[in-house]
Amino acid sequence: MKLDELTKGVFKQNPIFYLMLGLCPVLAVSTRVDNALGMGLCVFFVLVGSNVIISIFKHRIPSQVRIPCFIVVIASFVTIVDLLMHGYAPELHERLGIYLPLIVVNCIILGRAEAFASRKSVFHSFLDGVGMSIGFMLGIVGIAICREALSTGKIAIFDCTIVPTFTQSPSVMMTLPPGAFLTIGIIMALINYKNIRKEGR
Amino acid sequence: MGEELKRIVGIAIPLIIICIISGAALTASYDLTKGRIEAVEQQRINESLSIIFPGASFTETDDYYSATVSGEEIGYAFIAEGKGYSGTIKTMVGMYKNGTISGVNIISQSETPGLGTRIAEPDFTNQFSGKRIEDVRLRGxxxxxxxxxxxxxxSHAITDIVRERAEVVMNETR
Structure with missing residues (x-):
């Protein structure tokens, strides 16, 4: 039962492919695998932190001002991540650029605060946050792998080559917005195809 | 009236408390990272300076650095920034006293990954070295x-940013 709260975010209710929330950073930052990993880690920290804090204070937050309260908590976490990254991972901080502060308006975080953390116990909210962020990370890294491989012809994470160059004429388009839409669309189509086949059986 | 006031205060107080706690947490993390962030920024500027004037020592004036090699002033280094295709491009520019660019090093930019970001690569920035200010324009x-x-x-943005700032510094130091 408890494990279910963790795994639902990864598979059944994957934030990217099922809930389709938080797509803006997914489309924008998935140009490189290391950027995607960095974004995934930031979202992990912010989502788990805000889920836990909001769950702790859920009975003290009046429902009329719950959204401002959630946003203040989320924005604080994001600013803390921003400051820490600027100091300790300046290169990644620079590459994520504007998308780092924009985590505040990532709907998956506010969505989980509103739909889950403000109703459920602290421990369940923690599990939900961890599961959702892992699901988010899998999604964004998966898309980034496709895009980086096709746009640069190799995959390198923090200057360490994982997949050596396999083509000399990579497609620049994959690094641009159309590449993001194409990749996410094709992956979603495959997932839906699989689900429809499963239902039909 | 008393009831209404009580209701409003009851709503406002929790929000105020949350804001105060958040503010305190932010102040603490700002203080914690402040020194570190300043060091990172300063290090980046120092790296840029040593790339465009290798081996020189620098003294900072109001808005440019004066570069000296063995006691003699050879040129100026200054930060030029302006609008790129998406967001601000910030770059360190080195210029010899005679108005020739010694080097350009991009400090920060947020151009399109894979296309605009190539303005920061040596293949592009090396083109500026040894060019006169008035020649720092695109071929077109x-x-x-x-x-x-x-x-x-x-490409247009970066050449304009470099040239315009270089002209200002040239006039100031003349």
């Missing part, structure tokens, strides 16, 4: 700088 505009294919706006 009568200059000597080759634009990056697919990133004409970014």
């Amino acid at each position: 505009d009568g200059g000597v700088i080759d634009a990056i294919t697919g990133a004409t706006i970014s």
Whole structure:
């Protein structure tokens, strides 16, 4: 039962492919695998932190001002991540650029605060946050792998080559917005195809 | 009236408390990272300076650095920034006293990954070295700088940013 709260975010209710929330950073930052990993880690920290804090204070937050309260908590976490990254991972901080502060308006975080953390116990909210962020990370890294491989012809994470160059004429388009839409669309189509086949059986 | 006031205060107080706690947490993390962030920024500027004037020592004036080699002033280094294709481009520029660019090093930019970001690569920035200020234009505009294919706006922006700031510094130091 408890494990279910963790795994639902990864598979059944994957934030990217099922809930389709938080797509803006997914489309924008998935140009490189290391950027995607960095974004995934930031979202992990912010989502788990805000889920836990909001769950702790859920009975003290009046429902009329719950959204401002959630946003203040989320924005604080994001600013803390921003400051820490600027100091300790300046290169990644620079590459994520504007998308780092924009985590505040990532709907998956506010969505989980509103739909889950403000109703459920602290421990369940923690599990939900961890599961959702892992699901988010899998999604964004998966898309980034496709895009980086096709746009640069190799995959390198923090200057360490994982997949050596396999083509000399990579497609620049994959690094641009159309590449993001194409990749996410094709992956979603495959997932839906699989689900429809499963239902039909 | 008393009831209504009580209701409003009851709503406002929790929000105020949350804001105060958040503010305190932010102040603490700002203080914690402040020194570190300043060091990172300063290090980046120092790296840029040593790339464009290797081996020189620098003294900071109001808005440029004066570069000296064995006691003699050879040129100026200054930060030029302006609008790129998406967001601000910030770059360190080195200029010899005679108005020739010694080097350009991009400090920060947020151009299109894979296209505009190539303005930060040595293949592009090395083109500026040894060029006169007035020649720092794209070939299409009568200059000597080759634009990056697919990133004409970014290339245009960086040449304008460098040239305009260099002209200002040149007039100041004359």
